Amino acid sequence: MTDVRRLDQLSRAELAVLGREYLLAGHLIDRAGMPHAIGRWGRDGMAAIAIDEWMGASPVYTPRMARALGFAGDSVETIFKGMQLDIGAPPEFMDFRYRVIDHNHGEFTLAHCGALMDVEPMGADYVETMCHHIEDPTFDATAYATNPRAVMRPVHRPPRRPVDRQPHCQWTVDIDPLREPLGRPQVTDVMASTLAAGTSIAPFGPAGGPGMADYSGPLDPNLALEHFNHRALSIICQEAALQGHLLAMSFMAAIERRHGVEAAVEVGTRQFVGIAGLAADRLRRAFGLGDGLADIAQVIELHPAFAPRPYVDRQVGVGADLLSLRLLGCEAAAETAAPTWVAILAGLGAEAAGAEVLGAIARAVNPRANCRNVEDRGQALAGWEVTLGEVEQPEAEEVALARFSTGAEFQFGRTAGSATGSDGATPVDLRR
Secondary structure (H helix, E strand, C coil), X not given: CCCCCCHHHCCHHHHHHHHHHHHHHHHHHHHHHHHHHHHHHHHHHHHHHXXXXXXXXXXXXXXXXXXXXXXXXXXXXXXXXXHHCCCCCCCCCEEEEEEEEECCEEEEEEEEEHHHHHHXXXXXXXXXXXXXXXXXXXXXXXXXXXXXXXXXXXXXXXXXXXXXXXXXXXXEEEECCCCCCCCCCHHHHHHHCCHHHHCCCCCCCCCCCCCECCCXXXXXXXXXXXXXXXXXXXHHHHHHHHHHHHHHHHHHHXXXXXXXXXXXXXXXXXXXXXXXXXXXXXXXHHCCCCCCHHHHXXXXXXXXXXXXXXXXXXXXXXXXXXXEEEECCCXXXXXXXXXXXXXXXXXXXXXXXXXXXXXXXXXXXXXXXXXXXXXXXXXXXXXXXXXXXXXXXXXXXXXXXXXXXXXXXXXXCCCCCCCCXXXXXXXXXXXX
């Protein structure tokens, strides 16, 4: 591969693949951070952070996606559409099955819950923490984003009894026009004040062409990203990446409120290193990339940590023996409401954090990659160079720890016309 292709140069089929990876990567942000939270503050401390993390971010990014794809409203159907395009419910890994009864009533089941598969081996106490203590307030926050009079209530949920119970859980969603509306969580106010909450994305691709131009039509219970046209997919990918930034900020803001900014940046850095390498590994495999510097550059170009523009701006250059990355001034670097990944790259926290993050991405493509900070960066906020050496480097501990999630090796199986998850998705090869 000689050319590094930008997001706006991908085909419709490639964007569908990328969109799924972005949605799953967004979910795995949480998985990359929580082991570090547990290690410092225990199960209960982790749960409190997780509740604020999701309640802070999801009521902000949910209406963004609804507006962008033209399905804004206040019905149960609108709630379900938002969940289908939410990093908290990545398709297939969280196999939600939705049923709309009427404007105010519906239900969903989880035929497969990847999050449960992650937590069940940790024991019933952790399952109850996730499926009861965390989900109760965060599910209501998700519903609140569409209708403050909506609530989600379990019919049954884990711990599973019997241990192989299917579906994994079942919930009702009800809107009562007479119910006192829920107020917006205070933690949401912080995320709503961020530049990310108001950032504008630029759709690209033809306005017409095959597929849905928006999601204003009826709920598609078997929705696959291939059902959207090129332009709509460009919106979904960029909004999904932005969801990840909001979730990471909300995670660090939740820690900062309890334990101070130093702890927030330190644990947020460990989270960033873990998801940086894990998402890079999945992108390399999803797009059939090799192990050269150009392949590393391609992964950086598509990595959700560096999307969307203009929220994150950078320059990637690649030659025969050297890859360069420059972080430029952008909205993410100007955030003041909470620490951000870009602030970590720009030098907030440990001096070597940027090289750790970029090293984790590069070594996911080629374990012989070496990354170093550079002083000669011109007007850039920070800069790095990547070269290939002779000796393989070990995977970062943070990446290895993030691999405890079954999402690390999860394989998408549905195609655009299949709801069974059994016939395999068509692979995409970016090498040209």
